[in-house]
Every structure is written in C-alpha cells, then in structure tokens.
Amino acid sequence: MSTEPVIKLGQKKKSLFKDSVMALLPDGGNLNMCLTCGVCSSGCPATGLADMDPRKFLRMASMGMDEEILSSPWAWMCTMCQRCIYVCPMQIDIPQLIYNVRSVKPRDEKPKGIVSSCDLALKHDTCSAMGASEEDWVFVVEDVLEEVRDSQSGFESLEAPMDKSGATFFLNQNSREPVTEPDEMVPLWKILHSVGADWTYGSKGWAAENYCMFMGDNKDWESIVRTKAKAVDDLGAKVWLNTE
Amino acid sequence: MKFTVQDPCQLVRKSLGDPIAEDLRFVVKAVVGEENFIDMTPNRSNNFCCGGGGGFLQAGLPEERHAYGSQKFNQIIKTGADYCITPCHNCHSQIHDLSEHFEGTFHTVHLWTLICLAMGTLGENERTYLGPDLAEVGL
Ligand code: SF4
Numbered sequence: 033m034s035t036e037p038v039i040k041l042g043q044k045k046k047s048l049f050k051d052s053v054m055a056l057l058p059d060g061g062n063l064n065m066c067l068t069c070g071v072c073s074s075g076c077p078a079t080g081l082a083d084m085d086p087r088k089f090l091r092m093a094s095m096g097m098d099e100e101i102l103s104s105p106w107a108w109m110c111t112m113c114q115r116c117i118y119v120c121p122m123q124i125d126i127p128q129l130i131y132n133v134r135s136v137k138p139r140d141e142k143p144k145g146i147v148s149s150c151d152l153a154l155k156h157d158t159c160s161a162m163g164a165s166e167e168d169w170v171f172v173v174e175d176v177l178e179e180v181r182d183s184q185s186g187f188e189s190l191e192a193p194m195d196k197s198g199a200t201f202f203l204n205q206n207s208r209e210p211v212t213e214p215d216e217m218v219p220l221w222k223i224l225h226s227v228g229a230d231w232t233y234g235s236k237g238w239a240a241e242n243y244c245m246f247m248g249d250n251k252d253w254e255s256i257v258r259t260k261a262k263a264v265d266d267l268g269a270k271v272w273l274n275t276e
Numbered sequence: 277m278k279f280t281v282q283d284p285c286q287l288v289r290k291s292l293g294d295p296i297a298e299d300l301r302f303v304v305k306a307v308v309g310e311e312n313f314i315d316m317t318p319n320r321s322n323n324f325c326c327g328g329g330g331g332f333l334q335a336g337l338p339e340e341r342h343a344y345g346s347q348k349f350n351q352i353i354k355t356g357a358d359y360c361i362t363p364c365h366n367c368h369s370q371i372h373d374l375s376e377h378f379e380g381t382f383h384t385v386h387l388w389t390l391i392c393l394a395m396g397t398l399g400e401n402e403r404t405y406l407g408p409d410l411a412e413v414g415l
Pocket residue numbers: 065066067068069070071072073086087090116119120121122123124
C-alpha cells in the first residue's frame with residue numbers, strides 16, 4: 033500500500049482571495065457551504081468554456097488556487113445570471129465571486145469593449161455607453177416623433193415627453209435604439225400613449241445600460257447609478273422604469 | 277404560427293421572480309393567442325441565460341458567446357416556434373445573433389412590436405424584425 037497521500041494541499045494556511053470576497057457578503061455568500069453536488073455546473077451554459085465550470089471555479093477558490101482563478105478568462109464568460117444560486121441547495125453566491133475576480137483585474141487586462149463602453153458612459157450625463165450626448169438624444173427623439181405625427185394617422189398627438197416634471201414614470205432606453213434603430217422606440221411610445229401613461233424621458237441619465245458594473249469597477253458603477261438616480265429625482269418622477 | 281418567449285434573467289430571476297414571468301405570459305398570450313404560445317423548458321426563474329448578459333456582448337469573445345448561447349438556441353429550436361419574443365434589449369441582440377449564427381429558422385422580435393401589431397398600430401418602419409408572414413399584417 034502506498035504511503036503517499038493522493039492529494040497534497042499546501043502546508044500553511046494562506047489568506048485566500050475567496051476569504052476577502054466572503055468578508056464583503058452577508059453570510060459570506062455561503063462560499064464555504066458547497067456540497068460539491070454539481071447542480072450548478074450541470075445547468076450553467078458557461079460550463080466547459082475555458083475548461084471551467086462554476087463548481088470547479090469555487091473549488092479552486094476554496095483550495096487557494098488564486099493565481100489560476102484570477103488569470104482565467106472564464107470570469108468574462110460567466111454572465112452572472114444567477115441560475116447557479118437559484119438551483120444550489122446552499123444558495124452559494126458564485127456570481128459574486130466572479131464579480132470580484134473581474135473587479136481586481138487591472139483596467140488594461142479587462143476586455144476592451146467593456147472598458148470603452150464604460151468610458152463612453154462616463155463622458156456625458158446621459159450615461160450612454162455609445163457616447164450619445166444630450167443634444168444627440170433630444171434631437172433623435174424629436175425627429176422621430178415629428179415623423180410619426182406627420183405620417184401615421186391616429187398618432188397626430190403622440191407624445192415622447194422630455195424632462196417633464198412630476199411624471200409617474202421616468203423611462204430609460206437602451207442606447208442602441210436612439211443610436212442605431214430609432215424607429216424601435218416608437219412602438220413603446222404608442223403603447224404608453226394608448227394606456228394613457230404619465231411618463232417622461234430625461235435629457236440626462238436616460239441610458240439603460242451600465243457597462244461599468246459589468247466591468248467590475250465599483251467607483252464608476254456607483255457614479256453612473258448616482259447620475260441616473262439624480263436625473264430621476266431632479267424631475268420628481270415616482271417610478272424609475274428601466275427596460276432591461 | 278407558434279411563439280415562445282425568453283424570460284430575461286434580469287427581469288425574472290434577478291428582480292421580480294415568477295410573478296412577473298406570469299404577467300409576461302398573460303400579455304404574450306393575449307397578444308398571440310393562447311393556442312399559439314409554447315414555453316421553452318426550463319423557463320421562468322429556472323430559465324437559461326441567453327448569453328447576452330454580464331457584458332458578454334461587448335467582451336470580444338464571440339466564439340465563447342455563441343457556444344454559451346447554443347444551449348438557448350437549441351432550447352428555442354425544440355419548441356418549434358417561428359418567433360422568439362425577447363422583452364429585454366440584450367436578449368434581443370444575443371438571440372437575434374444566435375439565430376443568424378446557427379442558421380435558425382425563427383425570428384427574434386421585441387415584445388413591443390407584437391403588442392402594437394396586435395393593437396393594429398404598428399407602423400411601416402417598425403417592422404424590421406418581423407418575418408415575411410407578419411410583415412404586411414395590418415398595414
Ligand atoms: S450547486 Fe451549490 S452545493 Fe452544489 S456544487 Fe454547486 S455551489 Fe456546490
């Protein structure tokens with residue numbers, strides 16, 4: 033019989049990346065409660081990408097394989113969809129672990145597309161990840177609205193209110209609509225019009241997306257959310273409606 | 277003609293849960309007719325992410341994003357639906373791209389498009405994502 037142990041773990045107890053994440057979470061995100069049942073991995077669409085899956089990622093974190101998990105591109109392939117938490121018998125918060133892996137990466141090691149979307153969003157108070165300015169946005173909305181009023185019978189009095197004070201709903205819009213397919217905004221306006229909704233767009237803080245959050249940058253994420261929330265508060269709207 | 281619907285993770289599992297998934301089905305069935313609606317399996321809070329979330333669409337990893345989305349694509353194909361309704365912009369971008377990439381036979385359409393189509397108020401320029409079978413309806 034062999035006397036060699038099958039698995040050799042490190043001798044000294046290291047300070048693990050996982051422990052730093054646990055310190056941030058209520059109940060430590062249950063990250064020490066894994067039963068290794070594999071339910072998370074069997075229902076995760078990212079399983080197998082970059083030779084990784086959620087259980088493996090968590091086990092590696094538990095074993096202190098910090099270098100490996102921090103350098104794995106898999107943190108950008110998990111969409112943080114939370115299905116694994118939903119099905120996990122222990123409600124283990126793997127996506128929060130992923131978020132924190134993203135957040136400790138230096139900016140120049142994060143995917144360029146996500147970084148530039150965040151940078152563009154920080155440029156204007158619109159928070160548009162496509163860099164649309166307040167003027168661009170107001171112009172597009174007015175232009176499309178005028179076209180519909182002139183050409184579609186029954187919609188001569190269609191509205192797309194901008195910066196209306198005290199409306200019930202403050203509506204966000206994904207930047208791709210005004211920038212690349214503005215006509216896609218019209219059905220939404222018509223539905224709101226038909227039900228008599230009291231709503232408004234804002235010239236500031238209207239963009240629905242937040243790539244600074246996906247980038248894992250807490251400071252920029254907060255700055256975007258604060259700009260958007262301020263836009264809603266400044267107009268005194270009651271409900272902030274984000275369509276995505 | 278059959279329609280299925282994508283439960284957006286953000287709206288359903290991560291925010292308002294199964295009750296909003298029921299509201300979504302109420303609206304979709306009212307619009308397309310109950311007999312024309314078919315659910316994917318699994319669905320509601322248990323649904324698979326389409327692969328458009330978390331910044332994946334901008335991450336510069338199209339191969340991995342398509343591999344991730346193949347699960348969603350197969351799920352939609354299994355329903356046999358002609359249309360996949362996507363109530364979230366990210367889901368729409370990703371599922372539309374999956375259908376093109378894997379050469380699916382279904383169309384990917386925003387919920388607002390079908391609501392206006394059913395109300396008879398969908399304008400000529402608002403039909404980009406309808407297939408030829410619905411493109412002229414109500415014009
Ligand atoms: S589902 Fe939960 S308990 Fe099971 S392996 Fe995954 S993280 Fe561990």
